[in-house]
Amino acid sequence: xxxxxxxxxxxxxxxxxxxxxxxxxxxxxxxxxxxxxxxxxxxxxxxxxxxxxxxxxxxxxxxxxxxxxxxxxxxxxxxxxxxxxxxxxxxxxxxxxxxxxxxxxxxxxxxxxxxxxxxxxxxxxxxxxxxxxxxxxxxxxxxxxxxxxxxxxxxxxxxxxxxxxxxxxxxxxxxxxxxxxxxxxxxxxxxxxxxxxxxxxxxxxxxxxxx
Numbered sequence: 001x002x003x004x005x006x007x008x009x010x011x012x013x014x015x016x017x018x019x020x021x022x023x024x025x026x027x028x029x030x031x032x033x034x035x036x037x038x039x040x041x042x043x044x045x046x047x048x049x050x051x052x053x054x055x056x057x058x059x060x061x062x063x064x065x066x067x068x069x070x071x072x073x074x075x076x077x078x079x080x081x082x083x084x085x086x087x088x089x090x091x092x093x094x095x096x097x098x099x100x101x102x103x104x105x106x107x108x109x110x111x112x113x114x115x116x117x118x119x120x121x122x123x124x125x126x127x128x129x130x131x132x133x134x135x136x137x138x139x140x141x142x143x144x145x146x147x148x149x150x151x152x153x154x155x156x157x158x159x160x161x162x163x164x165x166x167x168x169x170x171x172x173x174x175x176x177x178x179x180x181x182x183x184x185x186x187x188x189x190x191x192x193x194x195x196x197x198x199x200x201x202x203x204x205x206x207x208x209x210x211x
Contacts, residue, residue: 162182
């Protein structure tokens with residue numbers, strides 16, 4: 001499978017492969033049908049392991065649909081890794097048809113070569129989304145960590161543990177996939193916050209008009 005190792009979170013799978021499905025409630029003010037998107041694919045780009053995680057939005061709550069990693073050998077040439085990542089992400093997008101992609105913004109690594117290679121991975125992720133006409137939203141690492149854990153300097157282990165707790169995932173989640181799910185949750189929370197602001201402005205305008 002081009003998408004690499006993956007796990008489906010939905011019901012009907014064996015206990016070894018299924019995630020315990022639990023909703024993340026109380027995070028959004030939207031009623032059913034009000035949330036502008038119904039599924040978000042988070043992507044955590046990496047040259048050796050690229051994580052992905054899909055969440056579903058229903059009744060103002062988020063739940064896990066599937067997650068996985070696309071792995072490459074560090075001995076492979078960069079262009080071979082990029083092809084593998086592109087094909088894997090394209091397969092995930094074609095299979096699950098997310099309505100939005102949430103991607104971590106580029107950061108400035110100490111090693112310029114590492115930063116360049118990571119930028120190339122982000123490029124193929126952007127291309128896979130664009131070719132499937134899926135909108136991309138980008139967030140900083142600190143924003144993603146804050147959305148999942150509550151503060152921007154959280155460790156990968158803390159992100160993994162909190163994502164498992166928030167989405168009720170049974171068993172271990174690969175850290176790259178957990179980071180991807182955190183990116184998806186970040187976009188969900190951002191839209192929920194914007195929805196609260198819009199609703200508050202609408203109420204204020206209605207009250208002003210009624211005077």
